Amino acid sequence: MSGIWQQTEDAGHSGALALVASVCAALAEQRPVNAIEALLAQGALRLLDAAVFAVIDLERGGRELRVAQVAAVAEAAAAARGRRFPRAGTLVHRALAEEAPVRLAAPVPFAPDGLLLALTAGDELRNAVAVPVRRAGVGVGALVAVNLRAGVDERALELLRLLADLQAIVSNQGRSAAEPEGEGRISAEEKQQSLSRTRWLAALGEVAAGVAHDINNALNPIVAFAELIRARPDDPENVRVFAERILMAARDGAETVRRIQSFTQRRPDTSRRTTVSLTSLVREAVELVRPVLDLRSAGGPVRIEESVGEDLLVHANAIELREALLNLMLNAVDAMPDGGMLRLVGRREEDHVVLAVQDTGVGMTREVLKRAPEPFFTTKGPRGTGLGLSQVAGIVRRHGGSMELESWPGVGTTVLLRLPLAPPVAERANPPPGILLVDDNPLSLEAMAATLRSGGFHVVTASSGEAAVAAFEPGRYRAVLTDLGLPGLDGWELVERLRAMDPAVRVGVITGTSLERVGDEVKRHRVDLFFTKPVDPERLLAAL
Structure with missing residues (x-):
């Protein structure tokens, strides 16, 4: 597999997120378009482990291709930057016509087009892929990667689609800057849409940069339970339990990546929801947080009490809800540096389930309480990202629920999660197909x-x-x-x-x-x- 994907899947996505964050930050800073495209091309070349990566623009009414930017392992391929080629008969033309990625794999069934010949600079063409860049439903260019070490697999295509979305914003920023106000080529509505999307990309960059918050939440119990396995390798029952906890935390980390993917599409993914027991979710979250209690609260012990009814069922993505609980519990522990009590109380209220997460910590002032759910607001200084409560609120909203906060300075904080109650699951007996x-x-x-x-x-x-x-x-x-x-x-x-x-x-x-x-x-x-x-x-x- 190619460079980034030879590592763990989370590490691969972290590299992609870092590139997204860098490009979005450059957009927000209004850097020159060619500088942003160079940043995108160099990052894509590294992540794809390709020989060449190029950004292609359409010119002359779409009849001509211009190589706007090139990143390459060999200097000879970089000479293609700025060159123009007829669009007809090229791999890019096929991708734009089909409105989908088009890839070539060895043996290449036909002679390479002029653009691919220029990008390979005399080297053998082993594989290539062109991904259309579309803005407002119209093709405006393409991204081309040549000679990927591992070939063009689904993970490479996923990354290229994301980068094509980014390039659409980059090229739009360049168009807006180049066209004079008086020519009336861009309507006020189009300008507002462009500004809105640029702001959204800047927010995505901040989220990508801060996603380590949830990844680290997943890694904490993984490291802790792995150390316990190493310390007690001859206890098979504990090894099995600890391995299950590690698997659970690893799945939570994978779900963080999926939510970033959903964020880029601005549509919730409901395909992973099933009827789950809130009682089981609470117990699993408690088990995940126990190994880090002493690390997060060095001034005294934190005791945990659970009181959740056995019949409380919700239709939910179990990993998302478990992570929301983990976020709330870790916030509660951080609010009790000298120790205290953490309670989780669940009950049924008509057609809803209400879960309270209560701590006896330092509490919040009215001003802090008002801003607490805002993205990136934190009172923890450099060690906080301000993502925890905002992500919990987002998870609960996606499940058709709501979140309420109550807090008193010196007394503690209560977070109330209200979720729709799911009906009991009917038993089914089908023979294994x-x-x-x-x-x-x-x-x-x-x-x-x-x-x-x-x-x-x-x-x-x-x-x-x-x-x-x-x-x-x-x-x-x-x-x-x-x-x-x-x-x-x-x-x-x-x-x-x-x-x-x-x-x-x-x-x-x-x-x-x-x-x-x-x-x-x-x-x-x-x-x-x-x-x-x-x-x-x-x-x-x-x-x-």
């Missing part, structure tokens, strides 16, 4: 198959789209799960083939791309199930 699982990554295929078999499913595996077609028989499988980034016959093409063979088969896709980015394709191909990597085993088994 056969599952056809398709993934070109051997480790991912093995792990996913083991998960499915642990749930009682009979699993047949295939490492390519062609192998899946050969293994498929109408009526044999209740569901087919396929990765999208397959060599040769890709995931979308495979779905079409299988639908033609058996229109009734349930089809699920597994991808590193968020649902918001491929939602139109999901609808067009009538996909029944959608899973974002890393896949939560419990959610996978529940969905099937």
Whole structure:
């Protein structure tokens, strides 16, 4: 895998978020467009582990391509900067015409176009991808990456789509600066929309820069439980429990990344919600916070009391709600530097569930209480990001609920979360169906198959789209799960083939791309199930 993706998935997303933050900060500072594009190109080259990355603009009424910026490993490729090429017959033209990324893989089936020849500067063309840059629904340019070390996989495409969104803003900023006021080419409404979106990008940059807040919340228990395993390796029961806690915290970290993806699309992802027990969520959050109590409250012990009814069910993303609870509990511990009492009390009020998180800490003044839910407001100095309460409020709102704050200086603080009550889950008894699982990554295929078999499913595996077609028989499988980034016959093409063979088969896709980015394709191909990597085993088994 290419450089950034050779590390852990969270580390990879952290690198992408750092680039987003840098570009957004440059936008907010109104830096020159060519400087911002150079920043974007250099960062993309590193993250993709590519030989060349180029920003392409459309000129002369869309008939010509201009290489606006180039970042390259070899200096010869940088000579393409500023050159112009006819649009017709190029990879960029295909991407703009299809309004979707277009990629080439070895062996390249035709002679490279003039633009690709200039970017490779005489080197062999092993692979390439062009992603359209669109503004207000109209193509204005493209991003081109050449000779990615690991090829053009779904993770690379996900990053390129995000960068194309950013480049649309960058190019729009350049257009606005270049056109005189008196020519009337940009209406007042367009200017306001541009300003609004630029401000939103600046906010995204701040969120990206501060996302370490939640990543660190996830890493704290991971490190603590890992140390406990190392200290007690001969205690199998504790090792199992600690490993479960580490897995839980790692999933929380992955969910933080998914929320950043959703933030870039400005639409909530409701695909990961199930009926969950609030009691279980509270207990899991308490277990995650216990190992860090002594570290966060060195002046005295913090005691925890729980009183949550067993029948309180909510329809929720369990990872998001657990993280909201973890944020509130850590805030409460920080408010009790000399120790104190942390209480979690849950009850039913008509068709809602109310959960109170109470501490006996220093409390807040009226002025601080009023500003506490604001993004980036903090009283913790350099060690605070001001993201905790604002993210909790956002999570609760996305679940159709509300958050209230009560606080008294010297007495403590109470946070009330109000969420819609979910009806009890009806028991279902279906025989385990056969599952056809398709993934070109051997480790991912093995792990996913083991998960499915642990749930009682009979699993047949295939490492390519062609192998899946050969293994498929109408009526044999209740569901087919396929990765999208397959060599040769890709995931979308495979779905079409299988639908033609058996229109009734349930089809699920597994991808590193968020649902918001491929939602139109999901609808067009009538996909029944959608899973974002890393896949939560419990959610996978529940969905099937």
